[in-house]
Amino acid sequence: MHESRVPTVIPTTPFPDQKPGTSGLRKPVSVFQQPRYLENFIQAVFDSLPDHEGKTLVIGGDGRFFNAEAVQIILRMACANGIARMLVGKGGLLSTPAVSCLIRKHKAYGGFVLSASHNPGGAHGDFGIKYNIGNGGPAPESLTETIFAASRTVSRFRIVAAPHCDLGRIGSCRLNATAVEVVDPVADYAALMESLFDFDAISGLLKSPDFRMRFDAMNAVTGPYAKAILEDRLGAPAGTVVNGVPLPDFGGLHPDPNPVYAADLCAAMKGPDALAFGAASDGDGDRNMILGANAYVTPSDSLAIIAAQAHLVPGYAGRVAGIARSMPTSRAADRVAAALGVPCYEAPTGWKFFGSLLDAGKATFCGEESFGTGSDHVREKDGLWAVLYWLNILAKTRRPVADILAEHWAKYGRDYYSRHDYEGLDADAAAKLIKGLRAASLKGKSFGGRTVTLHDDFSYTDPVNGEETSGQGIRVVFDDGARIVYRLSGTGTSGATLRVYLERFESAPTAQGQDTQAALAELIGLSREIAGLAARTGRETPDVIT
Numbered sequence: 001m002h003e004s005r006v007p008t009v010i011p012t013t014p015f016p017d018q019k020p021g022t023s024g025l026r027k028p029v030s031v032f033q034q035p036r037y038l039e040n041f042i043q044a045v046f047d048s049l050p051d052h053e054g055k056t057l058v059i060g061g062d063g064r065f066f067n068a069e070a071v072q073i074i075l076r077m078a079c080a081n082g083i084a085r086m087l088v089g090k091g092g093l094l095s096t097p098a099v100s101c102l103i104r105k106h107k108a109y110g111g112f113v114l115s116a117s118h119n120p121g122g123a124h125g126d127f128g129i130k131y132n133i134g135n136g137g138p139a140p141e142s143l144t145e146t147i148f149a150a151s152r153t154v155s156r157f158r159i160v161a162a163p164h165c166d167l168g169r170i171g172s173c174r175l176n177a178t179a180v181e182v183v184d185p186v187a188d189y190a191a192l193m194e195s196l197f198d199f200d201a202i203s204g205l206l207k208s209p210d211f212r213m214r215f216d217a218m219n220a221v222t223g224p225y226a227k228a229i230l231e232d233r234l235g236a237p238a239g240t241v242v243n244g245v246p247l248p249d250f251g252g253l254h255p256d257p258n259p260v261y262a263a264d265l266c267a268a269m270k271g272p273d274a275l276a277f278g279a280a281s282d283g284d285g286d287r288n289m290i291l292g293a294n295a296y297v298t299p300s301d302s303l304a305i306i307a308a309q310a311h312l313v314p315g316y317a318g319r320v321a322g323i324a325r326s327m328p329t330s331r332a333a334d335r336v337a338a339a340l341g342v343p344c345y346e347a348p349t350g351w352k353f354f355g356s357l358l359d360a361g362k363a364t365f366c367g368e369e370s371f372g373t374g375s376d377h378v379r380e381k382d383g384l385w386a387v388l389y390w391l392n393i394l395a396k397t398r399r400p401v402a403d404i405l406a407e408h409w410a411k412y413g414r415d416y417y418s419r420h421d422y423e424g425l426d427a428d429a430a431a432k433l434i435k436g437l438r439a440a441s442l443k444g445k446s447f448g449g450r451t452v453t454l455h456d457d458f459s460y461t462d463p464v465n466g467e468e469t470s471g472q473g474i475r476v477v478f479d480d481g482a483r484i485v486y487r488l489s490g491t492g493t494s495g496a497t498l499r500v501y502l503e504r505f506e507s508a509p510t511a512q513g514q515d516t517q518a519a520l521a522e523l524i525g526l527s528r529e530i531a532g533l534a535a536r537t538g539r540e541t542p543d544v545i546t
């Protein structure tokens, strides 16, 4: 055997900080560029999967800085660790939902997503890795704990010395004993979308001269997907997709589809000349923001409306088994579930907690307030799926987004909802704030006419597999149903971010047209008072409001 074909075992020493967070391992690029850092983590993944030899894995990423190098390293490590076949997106690109789709379609053993999602990219930005299991979804907590434990003791990693694979052309090549198949990143995903939605109706809408829309891919991975599906397949005018070429630094944009970071798009959706429909997606394509002319759909409302309008969508009509939402997501979906006569599950933050519910057929739709919506078609949230779902609703109803919202609220009531993020806090001060909130005895106390009826730290027992999770966020619920939730981000890479989730229910249609921050003003004040926010963090106002 030629020397370069022999797997090489390289000694290493552990890094202490390779604990996956809410969604995989995320660190500044400079951390991942340290010698052995990436290799250690990947070896820890292989060491945590005892039966991986001879299997197929999928790999691709959002194209951010370090994506190209990381793919080549992981391919050579997969080969050295005995993986038989690797499916790679052309150019090393795959959106997160496309990885999930490919794993499922090709019955792969699992896959790697290279992304730090909506975190900024570039040489000074973040990089990340998620490992997904055979159902196409994020590794469950039990596995991420095993991987972390393995990373703490890893003493060697395996890698073959081989030239770079050419990922620029679709086709097959061999990396020693491993077959590397470079696949079209879009084809299987686009076929799945076509099987779910009424493409003829959507195409009719997109071609009608009075319907103008924009999809902002934010220079991230959904550009090629959106162009292929919206423009090439469905006939939307060229230029419908903007910022459509994935760039290593996302062109300096912060690829997080929300009113703060997609400000240009939001501006085009306001005023008398507003577009009829606007949408954006994030770095790796799993998030979405939905806008209409002078209308903003909160992700919580989007989940509720998606479920309420399932009868209009071929892939879902007559088969809604249940809805699942993350705990901090508003209760709008619960009201729709009750009306449909199906259960609504409340899970901890992070898509990994939905996998078991989806696998068991208990949930058809899932959603998070953090611009994440999805269904049982894959095991990840899916940005473009949500956009196509909304286009399917609009094509069938031919109603403006604002009317769909207003009619939904008139029927179910409106859950005014907002999230306030306090970023870059001192980690100790933030931990103390949460500790203080946990220890406080708030139940029965009154604040400005509202009395606390529930105060706890959310814990969850998975109804399918019995796995338990605790410490998932402080809930303060009042007698009028209003709610404040506090939790610390698990995706940040520096300091601590406190997320404060605020909501209150309004049943009267005449009171449903208020500005959200004004409607929540009292509750916002309370959220600061109860947590002693200014005293503990020195902050009076949040950095990001969504």
Ligand code: G1P
Residues within 6 Å of the ligand: 022, 023, 117, 326, 349, 350, 351, 368, 369, 370, 372, 488, 489, 490, 491, 492, 499
């Ligand atoms: C954030 C969101 C959460 C989402 C995750 C990954 O996590 O809040 O809903 O699942 O990103 O996209 P956090 O930073 O709050 O831990």
Ligand code: ZN
Residues within 6 Å of the ligand: 096, 116, 117, 118, 282, 283, 284, 285, 286, 287
């Ligand atoms: Zn993402």
